[in-house]
Amino acid sequence: MNQDQLKQAVAQAAVDHILPHLDSKSVIGVGTGSTANFFIDALAKHKAEFDGAVASSEATAARLKGHGIPVYDLNTVSELEFYIDGADESDAHLNLIKGGGAALTREKIVAAVAKTFICIADGSKLVSVLGAFPLPVEVIPMARSHVARQLVKLGGDPVYREGVLTDNGNIILDVHNLSIVNPPQLEAQINAIVGVVTNGLFAARPADLLLLGTAEGVQTLRR
Numbered sequence: 001m002n003q004d005q006l007k008q009a010v011a012q013a014a015v016d017h018i019l020p021h022l023d024s025k026s027v028i029g030v031g032t033g034s035t036a037n038f039f040i041d042a043l044a045k046h047k048a049e050f051d052g053a054v055a056s057s058e059a060t061a062a063r064l065k066g067h068g069i070p071v072y073d074l075n076t077v078s079e080l081e082f083y084i085d086g087a088d089e090s091d092a093h094l095n096l097i098k099g100g101g102a103a104l105t106r107e108k109i110v111a112a113v114a115k116t117f118i119c120i121a122d123g124s125k126l127v128s129v130l131g132a133f134p135l136p137v138e139v140i141p142m143a144r145s146h147v148a149r150q151l152v153k154l155g156g157d158p159v160y161r162e163g164v165l166t167d168n169g170n171i172i173l174d175v176h177n178l179s180i181v182n183p184p185q186l187e188a189q190i191n192a193i194v195g196v197v198t199n200g201l202f203a204a205r206p207a208d209l210l211l212l213g214t215a216e217g218v219q220t221l222r223r
């Protein structure tokens with residue numbers, strides 16, 4: 001199986017997992033990226049079995065709408081049973097690095113609201129220590145240099161993601177060469193820097209379930 005087939009398999013596994021819990025009032029939180037896109041395509045076959053979705057990015061909203069799935073503003077939704085999204089890295093405790101697609105802030109907001117966060121990823125995303133994937137940090141544009149200097153003090157090498165503006169109009173710094181031994185602590189430290197909107201560590205709110213695509217089949221890891 002190639003990486004796309006593994007992503008497709010976990011996307012289908014996520015649909016199979018949530019379907020028995022859905023009814024005509026259910027609204028589902030949907031993440032961003034290629035694995036989330038496979039999930040949207042698989043979910044669309046069942047669009048008559050739930051109400052609609054909340055999207056973590058403009059790209060995801062467009063894809064959902066393209067399938068005829070209603071997209072709601074998060075502020076109009078009182079309850080989200082599930083949030084389904086990919087990740088750039090996960091450790092065995094389901095702490096994640098996210099934001100390779102620059103959607104980390106909205107992803108973190110939707111994940112915070114959802115009762116159950118199901119992460120879907122191919123097996124290459126499971127690591128023993130987070131940080132080989134550069135940690136994305138969303139930053140207010142005027143604070144770019146200040147935040148970069150503070151990130152260097154924390155031991156990282158921040159690199160400006162050229163030509164990328166988030167859906168919120170901000171820039172991304174990708175922080176290289178971090179070995180993240182205490183994800184909740186680093187998440188809090190980076191978020192405390194003035195000018196940071198949020199960073200791509202999902203440790204204060206990790207995933208609840210990781211569906212991991214491997215050559216042997218879809219493995220389920222729980223927190």
Ligand code: 5RP
Nearest residue numbers: 033034035086099100101103
């Ligand atoms: C977007 C994300 C994605 O979930 C992450 O980058 C994984 O993407 P893919 O499913 O394409 O491998 O955090 O901001």
